[in-house]
Amino acid sequence: MKIENLPPVFQNTRKASTKVYQVFLDGIIMKFFPSPETAICSACNLMPASPERVISNYYQGMVLIGKNNTEHVVWKTFPERAIITADTAHIPKRLKSIIRKQPFEIRYNTNFEEVIRSCQRDKTWINEPLIQIYSKLFEKGCVETIETYEEGRLVGGIWGVVINQNFGIMSMFHQANHAGAIALATLVNHLQEGKYHLIDCGVINSNFARYGATVISCEEFVNRLAQAHF
Secondary structure: OOHHHOOHHHHHHHHHHHHHHHHHHHHHHHHHOOOHHHHHHHHHOOOOOOHHHHHHHHOOOOEEEEOOOOOOEEEEOOOEEEEEEOOOOOOOHHHHHHHHOOOOEEEEOOOHHHHHHHHHOOOOOOOHHHHHHHHHHHHOOOEEEEEEEEOOEEEEEEEEEEEOOEEEEEEEEEOOOOHHHHHHHHHHHHHHOOOOOEEEEEOOOHHHHHOOOEEEEHHHHHHHHHHHHO
């Protein structure tokens, strides 16, 4: 029932309650948290993390990461999100010439643990509890990897959460020149071919910008995920 269809006394009560809630939100909650997303993250951090929550919270714009140099995991959100779409996707010209030489063998989803542990060497936010949670998601098909090999040895790769044909990059690494770049270029190629709707890069940087990443608000990002879901 719409508020204008209620009797006057109930309309006034409803309006007063709404005003009190808004004062509470603006005057109290937002003094402690810079954004509603941050408040939601703080609430979620009071609950145990699980593979299922990784998926449900991703729809709210949250990502599970490890707390640096600890055994704890926390939810993180960003006011803006860097994404690559088929309309903006671009592979640097110089990299295209390297790809044509086929310097690496490309494999998919064959060695998740080695990929994430290779990323762990450079990323202090990848800890053991995080590895265990994302390993379970990999087993469920909700995490994918693109791996580059040189003479049978893993030398680069990228891994991320895949939900409704949206690839959310979590981390990437390289142990040979261009090995990580070619893994990312392969992902962008799949986007252009229609395998994915968008690539979620998280935070914008110069590397992602080279591949066509643009910045949108967290609210727009969540709306895009919802539209893809339904």
